[in-house]
Amino acid sequence: MNTKLLKQKILDLAIRGKLTQQLKSDGNTADLLKEISSACHPERSAKGAKSKDLKQIIPLDKSEAPFEIPENWEWVRLGDVCELISGQDFPPEKYNAEKKGLPYITGASNFVNNHVILNRWTEYPSVIAQKGDILLVCKGSGYGNYVYADFEKAHIARQIMAIRISDKTLNAYVYNFLGSQYERLKFQGNGLVPGIARSVVLDLTVPLPPLAEQQRIVAKIEEAFAEIDAIEKNKELLKTHIKQTRQKILDLAIHGKLVPQNKSDEPASVLLERITRDNPHYEKIEDEPFEIPENWYWVALGSLSSLITKGTTPRGGNVAYIDNGVGFIRAENIPGMLKINSSNMKFIDSATHQGFLARSIIKEGDILITIAGSLGRTAIVHKSDLPLNTNQAISIVRLYLKKDDFLKYVVYALNSSFIQELLLNQTKVTSIPNLTLEIIQRCQIPLPPLNEQSRIVAKIEELFSTLDQMERNLV
Incomplete structure (x- = not known):
């Protein structure tokens, strides 16, 4: 309404x-x-x-x-x-x-x-x-x-x-x-x-x-407006409840309480062994933040990643932007959760993309995390988004495993209130709050078996779809 x-x-x-x-x-x-x-x-x-x-x-x-x-x-x-x-x-x-x-x-x-x-x-x-x-x-x-x-x-x-x-x-x-x-x-x-x-x-x-x-x-208008204001207030309350419900769903998901466990699922430890076999960044977590199901495993984000880096500003700053070319992602292009917002995208030329900014060329399946200004917002890069590059306000996380549900599970976990608070509590305090790449690398994630990840992602998307429809009906 x-x-x-x-x-x-x-x-x-x-x-x-x-x-x-x-x-x-x-x-x-x-x-x-x-x-x-x-x-x-x-x-x-x-x-x-x-x-x-x-x-x-x-x-x-x-x-x-x-x-x-x-x-x-x-x-x-x-x-x-x-x-x-x-x-x-x-x-x-x-x-x-x-x-x-x-x-x-x-x-x-x-x-x-x-x-x-x-x-x-x-x-x-x-x-x-x-x-x-x-x-x-x-x-x-x-x-x-x-x-x-x-x-x-x-x-x-x-x-x-x-x-x-x-x-x-x-x-x-x-x-x-x-x-x-x-x-x-x-x-x-x-x-x-x-x-x-x-x-x-x-x-x-x-x-x-x-x-x-x-x-x-005048009396009738005041009476009607008072009722509408009450509706508006209830709408805002409902929006808050919807937001809190999303967080509750993600919280249940990372605690292993959103879907039932299946004993026939391959344990997360076996998955992790395959992923980290040749990973020099593997780091075993000694102090587990909370209890998780027996076939899950705590892991640092760096242990799942072949690359964690960030971009930089092109030479000349705003002067380097052109009308069309390679998309240049900034924090405002990452509204949160899964998708990139390209409506106000800046562009750079191919020479800058392949040359000065070669270190931060973005690939399909990369997870982007805002690490300066508005912290902890995420997106997954799809083939249709490319070519892309980015600046120093964005961390590029490249996971070893590119499976769609694996990427989504990691992003949903990163958006849970527990991990968001974990990240923000380690924020480097400067004139502009920021997350270091080390904080991103050491970020702890509870990892379920691969099959359970798919069930969790499906349940999250089912519930989020219902909440999205409720939110649309409030407009």
């Missing part, structure tokens, strides 16, 4: 009069407009000057409206029912971080989770937003975002406009109306210099119900 789209649908129904029932006792919006017309409508410039507009509000022609609304509603321009206050920038010497003066709101960075974060103040306020105003970002990143002013008073910068409406019910209705217009405002502001002009805000056409129906609409 896309909760963002659901909220937009509710707002769209609300402004069309389809979210609540119309009642004859509500009267009509024409009466409300007379009340608004009798009030004073000051409009401030960036310098705070005031002018009064007491002219009668004339409803717009319904025949030219973008959609039909109930008979007792009217179309008006937003500028007819609000005061729009444009902000003014200050140079650094006119604001401070010591809470001296009034808060100074500069832009979208002050809007977090529908609240205003106060982190600057000024002793020279001139354009004042006050509690209850609707603050709209009109320039810079985040234009189109809006929030209620939940402070008493603050100076606003030119990136902000404050929409002020004296009636609380009308104010709440307009706030929700702006939500229905978010995409429109973003589109209209998407120019060479992104931003929303005053005229665009003032000219927004508002389908306006009688005040009593506005109250019902």
